[in-house]
Amino acid sequence: MLRLKNPPISFFFAIFILIIFIFILSPGWVKTPAYESVKIDYMTKLMEKPTNLTEWKQRHYITSFLNKNREVRIYITAGDWYTYQDYLKLKFKHDETLANCDIPCIWQVKTLKDLRYKELRKADALLCVNQPNLPKKKAWNGQKFIQYTLEPTTHCPQCHDKNDLFDIRATFTEGSDVPTSYIRTDAEKWRIKTPFNVKKLSQNSPFISFVASHWTKFRQTFVKDLQDHIPVASFGKIHRNTEWKIYPECLKLGLFDAKNCVISKYPFYLSIENSQEDDYSTEKLWDAFDLGIVPVIWGAPNTRSYLPHPKSAIFINDFPDIETLAHYLKYLVKNETAYLEYHKWRTMEFTDEFKKKSYLSMYNFECNVCREVARLRIIEEHDDDIDT
Numbered sequence: 001m002l003r004l005k006n007p008p009i010s011f012f013f014a015i016f017i018l019i020i021f022i023f024i025l026s027p028g029w030v031k032t033p034a035y036e037s038v039k040i041d042y043m044t045k046l047m048e049k050p051t052n053l054t055e056w057k058q059r060h061y062i063t064s065f066l067n068k069n070r071e072v073r074i075y076i077t078a079g080d081w082y083t084y085q086d087y088l089k090l091k092f093k094h095d096e097t098l099a100n101c102d103i104p105c106i107w108q109v110k111t112l113k114d115l116r117y118k119e120l121r122k123a124d125a126l127l128c129v130n131q132p133n134l135p136k137k138k139a140w141n142g143q144k145f146i147q148y149t150l151e152p153t154t155h156c157p158q159c160h161d162k163n164d165l166f167d168i169r170a171t172f173t174e175g176s177d178v179p180t181s182y183i184r185t186d187a188e189k190w191r192i193k194t195p196f197n198v199k200k201l202s203q204n205s206p207f208i209s210f211v212a213s214h215w216t217k218f219r220q221t222f223v224k225d226l227q228d229h230i231p232v233a234s235f236g237k238i239h240r241n242t243e244w245k246i247y248p249e250c251l252k253l254g255l256f257d258a259k260n261c262v263i264s265k266y267p268f269y270l271s272i273e274n275s276q277e278d279d280y281s282t283e284k285l286w287d288a289f290d291l292g293i294v295p296v297i298w299g300a301p302n303t304r305s306y307l308p309h310p311k312s313a314i315f316i317n318d319f320p321d322i323e324t325l326a327h328y329l330k331y332l333v334k335n336e337t338a339y340l341e342y343h344k345w346r347t348m349e350f351t352d353e354f355k356k357k358s359y360l361s362m363y364n365f366e367c368n369v370c371r372e373v374a375r376l377r378i379i380e381e382h383d384d385d386i387d388t
């Protein structure tokens with residue numbers, strides 16, 4: 001038998017060239033019937049709307065497989081709050097490619113009026129946060145316009161305008177093309193947060209906090225009524241009764257972290273949303289879990305269905321009146337065992353619905369959008385293949 005001892009470099013090079021030749025020049029050899037039938041199965045799957053986490057992951061896996069490492073380039077033409085976040089920098093490499101995504105995904109902020117046609121043509125999609133800011137027409141047929149909004153319909157009707165400017169919508173609702181929850185961090189890391197130590201509380205100190213920048217009808221009546229029974233430490237623009245400077249260690253932080261720092265000083269946080277719409281739960285809910293405290297909730301009617309565990313939060317609406325709720329909270333801070341029952345979820349398996357919320361989240365938003373653009377591109381190119 002012929003054996004090559006220390007084959008020369010040119011031998012490997014020849015093999016390499018041969019492989020390249022097979023792949024590039026003879027696609028017919030590579031596209032075996034088996035591959036084609038797998039591809040048809042995959043294409044069918046790609047067109048179905050996922051209903052659960054497994055199906056979402058499957059969609060993303062197939063997209064990445066069929067996308068074959070092709071780049072998706074997204075220009076942000078209306079950034080609003082989105083482009084000002086500090087944590088955004090952490091998500092991108094220096095060349096503005098998203099780290100940790102199975103699609104090579106490039107995000108750049110662009111001023112529409114300075115964008116030359118030639119450059120506009122390079123974009124696979126233009127993304128607008130809340131407000132549309134788009135050229136009169138697309139630079140090419142398959143280009144996508146994306147709207148991203150996490151505002152509730154009641155507060156920003158124009159953000160949910162049902163016009164047909166946009167091909168892809170990313171909103172907090174399950175029904176949108178790229179559902180996006182307000183979860184901003186890796187929820188697996190919430191497990192290791194130490195639960196608030198209720199034994200440290202002094203006799204008459206408040207044990208629930210509240211931060212809001214404007215009144216809503218519910219907040220107005222509820223917070224005032226609650227205060228008739230227990231003290232509420234309020235730090236927001238409205239109804240402030242506690243100064244931030246009592247926690248000097250919090251003042252050193254950026255605004256978002258400073259807020260979380262002060263609310264972490266209390267075992268409960270009043271998580272009262274602006275409005276009650278299905279799936280609308282903001283950082284007012286999710287951050288509490290990350291801080292080792294328990295949220296006291298008023299918000300989306302279906303919140304209970306997507307918590308990490310049914311016993312991870314307290315629902316205002318579960319109580320016949322505010323006084324009963326106040327008594328219960330008072331009881332919990334006096335009985336550590338009972339309080340810690342609201343933290344047991346940290347050691348337990350998360351519910352499937354919660355896992356889905358944390359996968360389809362602000363934390364993974366950019367990659368999920370790129371996957372959607374890639375998915376539509378694959379489907380459209382496949383349709384073109386069939387037509388010709």
Ligand SMILES: *[C@@H]1O[C@H](CO)[C@@H](O)[C@H](O)[C@H]1NC(C)=O
Binds near residue numbers: 055
């Ligand atoms: C997800 O949904 C599909 C289709 O309804 C179902 O067959 C599958 O068992 C579900 N998976 C899980 C983990 O619930």
Ligand SMILES: *[C@@H]1O[C@H](CO)[C@@H](O)[C@H](O)[C@H]1NC(C)=O
Binds near residue numbers: 335336337338341
């Ligand atoms: C404290 O809470 C635990 C767990 O819920 C309960 O079994 C116990 O009876 C409570 N103790 C008192 C004094 O209420």
